[in-house]
Amino acid sequence: MIRVGIPQALLYYQYFPMWKAFFGTLGAEVVVSAPTNKTILNLGVSRAVADTCLPVKIFLGHVISLIQKCDCIFVPAVTSLGKKTYNCSKIIGLPNMTRALIPECPIIFDPEINLEKGRYYLYQNIYKLGRNFTSNPFKIKEAVEDAWKSNLAYQNKMSDKGITPLEAIDRACQGKQQSTFDSNPAPLLTVAVIGHPYVIYDDYLNHRMISRLQAMGAKILLPEMVPRSALDAAARRLVGEPHWSFEIDIIGAGEYYLENKVDGLINLSVFGCGPDSMMVSFVEHRAKELKIPFLHLSLDEHTSEGGLVTRLEAFLDMIKRRQRIWV
Amino acid sequence: MGVGIPHFGNVYIPVKAMAQRLGATDTDLIIPPSMTQKTLDLGVKYSPTEACLPYKLTLGSLIETCELGADILIQARGTGICRLGYYAKGQEQMLLDLGYNARFLTIDVSHHKFKSILQLIKDMTNNAPWPKIIAAFFFGISKLVALDKIERVVQKVRPVEWEKGMASRIYREAIKAIDEAAECKTVKRVSKEYIDKLNKVPKNDKAELIKVGIVGEIYVVIEPFANMDIEVELGKLGVEVERTMTLSRWVEYSLFLNYLGINEWRKVHKLARPYVDHDVGGDGWESVGEKVLYSRKGYDGVIHLAPFTCMPEIVAQNIMPSTREDIPVLAVICDEQLGKQGMLTRLEAFVDLLSFRRRRRNGARV
Incomplete structure (x- = not known):
């Protein structure tokens, strides 16, 4: 069973349920790094150039903390999520920066999510990612559908019930129910x-x-x-x-x-x-x-x-x- | 009605030429005063604290043109990845708050650049006929090209001239002469004249030149005020400077050749591909590629200029040290806190390092 590492930083809070469903259906084990702590922060700060923003430094720390625990790390380059909209350069260049700053890192899966280039490009990249886990195209399709379903459920849960992503992730992935938020x-x-x-x-x-x-x-x-x-x-x-x-x-x-x-x-x-x-x-x-x-x-x-x-x-x-x- | 543009390198010269060709009077086009500490102070005062240096400088420059009576301002716009896309929006709001009743016209610098520039000229000249606009446009560009050609020669002469400061003096004269030229023919003649003049400057041919490439974000690379005249200072230290990023090159490719499928950065992108495999916005991808390029060309070092908190350049800065090519890179972060003496000390140290490396490579014991 391949262990996929997902750093608990940056886009984790927006897309984790989706990624978990995707890799889960493909039969991989998802390893999430521990919540940020001092060691992780210091590890990240030690690698990056001083001007880099704090979340990216923390992200690098999470990647370093995952090195011994997984076989590959998932760092997507989320370039664009719609026509004529882009993301910050640091998120686009994240896999490249990770590779440059953490040479000892295991294989990085870095599909480029770029809706500016059209849907076909997106499907192609996701298919390529899925091929690392299975050779069955139908299985990949199933994983994508599962992932999208859990993403929608996650987003709805947050906007309808007014809960924070962390609680929503807990509910979606661990089945915890109690909410501390409205107490x-x-x-x-x-x-x-x-x-x-x-x-x-x-x-x-x-x-x-x-x-x-x-x-x-x-x-x-x-x-x-x-x-x-x-x-x-x-x-x-x-x-x-x-x-x-x-x-x-x-x-x-x-x-x-x-x-x-x-x-x-x-x-x-x-x-x-x-x-x-x-x-x-x-x-x-x-x-x-x-x-x-x-x-x-x-x-x-x-x-x-x-x-x-x-x-x-x-x-x-x-x-x-x-x-x-x-x- | 007065049209104002922000100060950016020599860009005011072609703009002025175009306006004169299209029959604008002195009050129609307001040339921004060259940048001073006052421009920077104004920009810093009225910008968001963490905005980048080009934003602050162009805002300061626009405030100065507004004070001179401009009520239509031209600024770049784009759907790019970096902050440039929001310059016009933020600055318009700030100028309104300051009580200047200025309207912004924007040039799209990410899509349809050529069309958007010509359309802008047409709108401003009350529908002048196209042939006239295009003729004026090319006249402006001929000045830009001539200026960049002379600048390239100046960069070569500066480190070897006997009398320090001569090349810069001739360059200033040349800028003035080209600014005053009224015909395409005159521009050509003047440019040839000054290039000859520069070539005749007494030179020290025996000096072993250290060559440095300048890469980085386009505004701070081109605008001497933003980078504290780094090219002149390097020239004084006896270093030959090259930069691929010039305004005429931008015009040549972005406005014409890119439409024919010729990409000026193809080679640079290819060299950068092992480290960065897609665009990260701004000039980040190009900076990494150019580092590799200068290393292949046998240059001694690279100076990387970036505004403070520039996102694409931070990506580049993080990636550069890990490239296989072994060439020293000095990152100079430009912002309102950059002090000239501090920068000079760093430049001197960097040049010393480069000459040590050069001597060691030549077999000398250091």
Whole structure:
């Protein structure tokens, strides 16, 4: 049985159920790296050039931690998810960077997902990937169908039930049912948090920010809880035709929540994130227009937990004072 | 009505030539003042903190043209992978907030480049006849080509001239003369004149030249203000510089030859293929390929220029050290924090390293 390693970083949070179903149906064992911890972070930071953004460094750390545990590693190059939209260069060049920076790495499977080149190119690449596991084309087709089904189920679960990807992954893959997310009895205020899934849901990277906010008495809204169509429409209203696939979720969610009058908006981004640096300024501008408090937090490997907590507390206090919840 | 463009290398010269040919007066086209610390300060002040240097510089430059009275601004647009696609959008919003009532016209630099440029000219000249537009366009391009031709000679003369600074002085004169030329014929004559002049500059022929290739992101590679005149400084250190990325080359291929299926980067992409096998946006793929290319050509070193947080160049920077070709690469990250003295020290150290390597390869004991 081939063991396929999947690093628990970057696109893991968006597509893991899909990948798991695909490799599972093809009869491979999926090995997921442990949640980010200090060792993983340090391993990654030691390899990459200093300017590289933190999620990519963490990704490299996850790959290194998987080296002894699997026979091959799955690192897709997700170039484009629609006509005239692309992803960040670092995600496109991820397999190449991984190969260059971690020469001791096992075989990397790097199908290029590029919908700009049409569906046929996509099918071809997935078929090529499947051929590594089986010679039966029908089996590959079955795996693709399974994968797509679980992906749809996963996306729906997040937008309908309003749960976070991590919980959805738990439910989809391990069958856990209890939710910790809505356990907060009577939240005083609603705060929307926007940002890349790999920043919001990596608890080590963001110092458990979501649970901290909940503990401070806020109801949290996340980009994954907005239906797809509303996201697209909101993003289009804000910037016209968007060019970056993953930014649609962020600015779309930002615009959507601002229009629905949340009490505050927090953008969680990482230092050096190119797409965020441009797009979030539009959301910030919009928040200023609508007079909704906006907090931009930029994280890197040096962010101290204490400083972050102080800023969050101050932000929530400011919102409370604005609403005269306590004077 | 005044049309303003951001400052980018010598691009204002062909634009000015085109405008004059199409009968524009001085108030119709506003030439951006050359970049100074003030431009940078303005750009930095009004840009998102983590935006890249080209964004900040072009914003600063556009604010300056707005102050001179421009109300139509030209900026690049694209559906590219890098931030360039959103330059116009972000800058338009910022200028509106600052109270300039400027309208943006954009040139699509990822698809239909030729058509979008000509259409832009046509819209601005109130439907001038096509032959006139095309004639003006080619006149502008002839100036661009002449300038880049002279620059190539300057790059060769700079390191070997006896009197330091002579080539740069002649180059400045040449830019002025070409800017003033009113006919295609004059442009040709002037360009030949200055190339002759440069070739006659007294040279030190015995010097053993160190050759360095410059690669990286197009704006910081071409705009001397963004890279702190790195070519002049290398010339003073006695280093011959080559860069493949020039504006005339971009025009030649992107506007004409690419449509015929000729890709100027085919060879470079092929060389980069073992390390990067598809486009990563911006000039990242080309940077990796050019490193290999300069190594094959027997150059001594490569200088990699990138704006701070430039995504494609970070990919390139991560991949470059692991290529099989053994050639030293100096990465110079350009942003508003780049200090000239610090950069000079690094350049000197790099050039020393290159000459040590050269001597060791020639069998000398170091």
